[in-house]
Amino acid sequence: MSKLNNKVALITGGNSGIGFATAQAFIEEGARVIITGRNQTALDEAIAKLGAKAVGILADASNLAHSTALAEKVKAQFGSIDVLFINAGIAKFAPVEHSSEAFLDEMMDINFKGAFFTVQNLLPLLNQGASVLFNTTISLSVGMPNSAVYAASKAALLSFARVLATELSPKGIRVNSISPGPISTPIYGKLGFPQEALDAFGKSISSKTLLGRFGTAEEIAKTAVFLASADASFITGTEIVVDGGILVNPTDR
Numbered sequence: 001m002s003k004l005n006n007k008v009a010l011i012t013g014g015n016s017g018i019g020f021a022t023a024q025a026f027i028e029e030g031a032r033v034i035i036t037g038r039n040q041t042a043l044d045e046a047i048a049k050l051g052a053k054a055v056g057i058l059a060d061a062s063n064l065a066h067s068t069a070l071a072e073k074v075k076a077q078f079g080s081i082d083v084l085f086i087n088a089g090i091a092k093f094a095p096v097e098h099s100s101e102a103f104l105d106e107m108m109d110i111n112f113k114g115a116f117f118t119v120q121n122l123l124p125l126l127n128q129g130a131s132v133l134f135n136t137t138i139s140l141s142v143g144m145p146n147s148a149v150y151a152a153s154k155a156a157l158l159s160f161a162r163v164l165a166t167e168l169s170p171k172g173i174r175v176n177s178i179s180p181g182p183i184s185t186p187i188y189g190k191l192g193f194p195q196e197a198l199d200a201f202g203k204s205i206s207s208k209t210l211l212g213r214f215g216t217a218e219e220i221a222k223t224a225v226f227l228a229s230a231d232a233s234f235i236t237g238t239e240i241v242v243d244g245g246i247l248v249n250p251t252d253r
C-alpha cells in the first residue's frame, strides 16, 4: 500500500543526492513532490527524471525573498502541503583559525538561517497532521576537526527542530530530524578537495562505521518516507541517526 497517497511534499535542495532520492521515494509512495534548488538547469534535469508528479521551483535557500516567493508559488499551485523536508545544505571544512566571516556566513545562511525562514514562510501552508523533517548530521554530536561551522549550523537546526515540534504539536504536526553519517552523494565532490584526498577521507570514514561503508541516499530516503508517513504517527521532536554505526564506537578499527 502506498504510504504517501494524495500527499503533497516539498523538498528543499531536491535536485541532487539525498533530496533527489527522497523525491523519487516519495513519488513511489504516491506523493506529488515539489523540489527546490538554486540552479534552474539542475532543477530541469531532475524534474525530467522524476516525471509528471514532480514540480521544480527555483529558490535559493539563503535568499529570504526567494523563500517568500516560494511560499506564494506553492500556495497558488498546491494550496497546502503535507510534508516538508528541509534538506538543502552545504558542507565546507576548515580549521577554526582559517574560518573567515564569509565562510561562516555562507554556511549559516544556507544551513540554518535559510532553513529557518523557509519553514516560517511555509508554516501557514502546512496541513493539520503534516510532517516536517530536517536533514541534520552526526557531525553535530562529535568533535570532528575542521567541522566547527558546519557542525554548529546543523546543531542550530536540530535545536530549532525540537522547539518547532513543541510549537506545532497543537496542530498535530510532527517535527523530526534525520542525522545521516557518511552518505555517498555529490556533496563530497563539492568540497574542493583533490580526488586523492577524497579517496583517503572516504577510506578512513568507511573504516569507522560498524558496517564498513558509506550509506546511500536511498537509505536516507527510506527513513524520510517512514517519518513522513503514518508509520511514524507517534514520533515527534526527535532525531533519527542513520550512520552505519559510527557514533556507537568512533574509535579506529
Ligand SMILES: NC(=O)c1ccc[n+]([C@@H]2O[C@H](COP(=O)([O-])OP(=O)(O)OC[C@H]3O[C@@H](n4cnc5c(N)ncnc54)[C@H](OP(=O)(O)O)[C@@H]3O)[C@@H](O)[C@H]2O)c1
Residues within 6 Å of the ligand: 012, 013, 014, 015, 016, 017, 018, 019, 036, 037, 038, 039, 042, 059, 060, 061, 062, 087, 088, 089, 090, 091, 110, 135, 136, 137, 138, 179, 180, 181, 182, 183, 184, 185, 186, 187, 190
Ligand atoms: N552526504 C552526506 O554524507 C551527508 C551527511 C550528513 C548530512 N548531510 C546533509 O544532507 C543534505 C543533502 O546533502 P547531499 O549529501 O544530498 O548533497 P548534495 O547532493 O550536494 O545535495 C544538496 C542539495 O542542496 C542544494 N542546495 C545547496 N545550497 C542551496 C541553496 N542555497 N538553495 C537551494 N538549494 C541548495 C544543492 O543544490 P546544488 O546542486 O545547486 O548544489 C543540492 O540540491 C545537506 O543538508 C547535508 O548537509 C549529508
